Every structure is written in C-alpha cells, then in structure tokens.
Amino acid sequence: MTILENIKHDIQTIKDRDPAATSTLEILTYSGLHAVAFYRVSHWFYVHKHKVIARCISQFARMLTGIEIHPGAKIGKGLLIDHGSGVVIGETAEIGDYCLLYQGCTLGGTGKDHGKRHPTLGNNVMVGCGAKVLGPFTVGDNAKIAANAVVLEPVPANSTAVGVPARIVKQNGKRTCDLDQVHIPDPVAQELCQTRIQIAKLEKRVAELEKIGKKEQ
Ligand SMILES: CC(C)(COP(=O)(O)OP(=O)(O)OC[C@H]1O[C@@H](n2cnc3c(N)ncnc32)[C@H](O)[C@@H]1OP(=O)(O)O)[C@@H](O)C(=O)NCCC(=O)NCCS
Numbered sequence: 001m002t003i004l005e006n007i008k009h010d011i012q013t014i015k016d017r018d019p020a021a022t023s024t025l026e027i028l029t030y031s032g033l034h035a036v037a038f039y040r041v042s043h044w045f046y047v048h049k050h051k052v053i054a055r056c057i058s059q060f061a062r063m064l065t066g067i068e069i070h071p072g073a074k075i076g077k078g079l080l081i082d083h084g085s086g087v088v089i090g091e092t093a094e095i096g097d098y099c100l101l102y103q104g105c106t107l108g109g110t111g112k113d114h115g116k117r118h119p120t121l122g123n124n125v126m127v128g129c130g131a132k133v134l135g136p137f138t139v140g141d142n143a144k145i146a147a148n149a150v151v152l153e154p155v156p157a158n159s160t161a162v163g164v165p166a167r168i169v170k171q172n173g174k175r176t177c178d179l180d181q182v183h184i185p186d187p188v189a190q191e192l193c194q195t196r197i198q199i200a201k202l203e204k205r206v207a208e209l210e211k212i213g214k215k216e217q
C-alpha cells in the first residue's frame with residue numbers, strides 16, 4: 001500500500017469506528033489522523049535511512065498533535081488514534097491492522113530491555129485511555145486493554161486486561177476465574193474453580209432436598 005492509500009484507509013476506519021465522526025471533512029480535523037499521516041511519511045524516511053528527517057517530521061507532528069509516534073514503529077492498516085493527546089508509541093512497537101488507541105496511552109519500554117523494547121499488538125486491539133503497555137511482549141488479536149491498565153505481560157487473543165498490574169478478566173467472552181492469581185488464565189486454577197462452583201451448587205441442592213425431606217416427615 002502507498003502512503004496515500006494507507007491514509008485513505010485510516011480515514012475510512014475513523015468513519016467506520018468513531019460514532020462521533022459525521023463526515024470526511026470533520027475527520028480531516030482529527031489530531032489522531034494528522035499524527036498517523038505524519039507517521040506514515042516519517043516511517044518512509046526512516047526505512048530509507050534518513051533518520052534525522054524522519055525524527056524532524058515526528059517531532060513536528062508531536063508539537064502539532066500531542067501524539068508522539070517514533071518513526072521506527074511498525075504500524076498496520078487503519079489505525080485509529082481517538083482524541084490522541086498524550087499517546088506515545090515507542091521505536092520498536094508494532095501495531096497490527098485496525099487497532100484503536102485512546103488518548104494518553106503508551107506503548108513503551110520498561111527500561112530493562114535492549115533491542116526490541118516495546119510491545120507488539122495484533123490486529124483489532126483496543127488500548128484504552130491512559131493505559132500503559134510496557135515491554136517487548138505480544139498483545140493478541142482482538143484484545144482489549146482497559147482504561148488506565150498497566151500491562152507488563154503478554155495478553156492472549158480475544159481477552160480483556162484490566163488493572164495495575166493488569167490481569168486477564170475475560171477471555172473469549174467468558175469471565176476468567178477469581179482463583180487466577182497469575183495474569184494469564186491458568187487451566188489448573190480454572191478447573192479448581194469450576195469444581196468449587198459445582199460443589200457449591202451441589203451443597204445448595206442437598207440443603208433444598210433436606211428441607212423437603214424434613215417437611216415430608
Ligand atoms: C475494559 C473495557 C474495554 C471493557 O471490556 P469488556 O471486555 O467489555 O469488559 P467488561 O465491561 O465486561 O468488564 C470486565 C470487568 O472489568 C472491569 N473493568 C472494566 N473496565 C475497567 C477499567 N478501566 N479499570 C478497572 N476495571 C475495569 C469491570 O468492572 C468488570 O469487572 P467485574 O468482572 O468485577 O464486574 C472498557 O471498560 C474500557 O476500559 N474501555 C476503554 C475505552 C476508553 O478508553 N474510552 C475513552 C473514550 S474517550
């Protein structure tokens with residue numbers, strides 16, 4: 001895809017995904033669109049080894065929009081940065097297609113890694129406002145990162161990560177168990193939880209039957 005085709009795609013995505021967007025003209029005023037368009041140009045200079053020009057463009061975009069995208073980041077089709085102020089995307093971050101980032105979120109490093117330092121988002125990932133995703137791990141397709149979460153470990157596809165530090169509260173539309181003390185659903189803990197739920201149901205049923213039995217006596 002050329003830079004222009006990518007930008008057209010970004011505009012279409014905003015139309016499709018932002019309920020507040022009413023027309024193309026209105027979308028052309030969006031800071032998020034400006035930041036992504038400048039990024040697409042700066043990335044071209046970055047990959048063609050004009051790193052200073054690339055940086056000048058990204059710093060200019062930052063002044064204009066309050067959104068800082070390092071020209072080295074790799075960003076797929078149809079990125080929507082909604083509202084945008086305070087968004088920071090690090091040099092080795094990778095973002096799949098049709099992702100949605102809200103204001104104040106960071107795709108950053110922990111300061112402890114070298115080389116690949118920033119996260120990789122799959123396709124259709126949503127990162128809520130104020131969330132920080134820190135480290136060189138993967139956030140799977142269709143994952144949702146809650147507003148203000150601080151994510152320090154991989155997030156599986158189709159799941160929701162919430163809190164500080166973030167834990168997985170939903171996966172494939174189902175709530176994960178409260179017994180889950182690690183951030184990724186543990187199959188043994190989930191099995192234990194299911195057993196506890198079954199026992200609780202059986203205890204309730206036994207109590208009901210005992211009550212009926214007593215009445216009949
Ligand atoms: C997380 C989010 C995406 C909802 O995802 P979801 O998969 O539909 O999850 P649910 O709404 O079912 O919530 C699951 C649990 O997480 C909790 N939760 C949701 N968002 C949370 C947040 N930001 N921080 C802490 N807990 C949160 C819910 O209360 C619920 O808890 P419970 O299981 O104890 O009831 C949404 O709440 C969110 O944070 N969106 C960010 C959008 C945003 O940034 N908007 C800014 C627009 S300007």
Ligand SMILES: CC(=O)OC[C@H](N)C(=O)O
Nearest residue numbers: 017018019020021082083
């Ligand atoms: C402020 C906010 O919720 O923005 C989200 C989206 N633009 C909307 O209008 O719903």
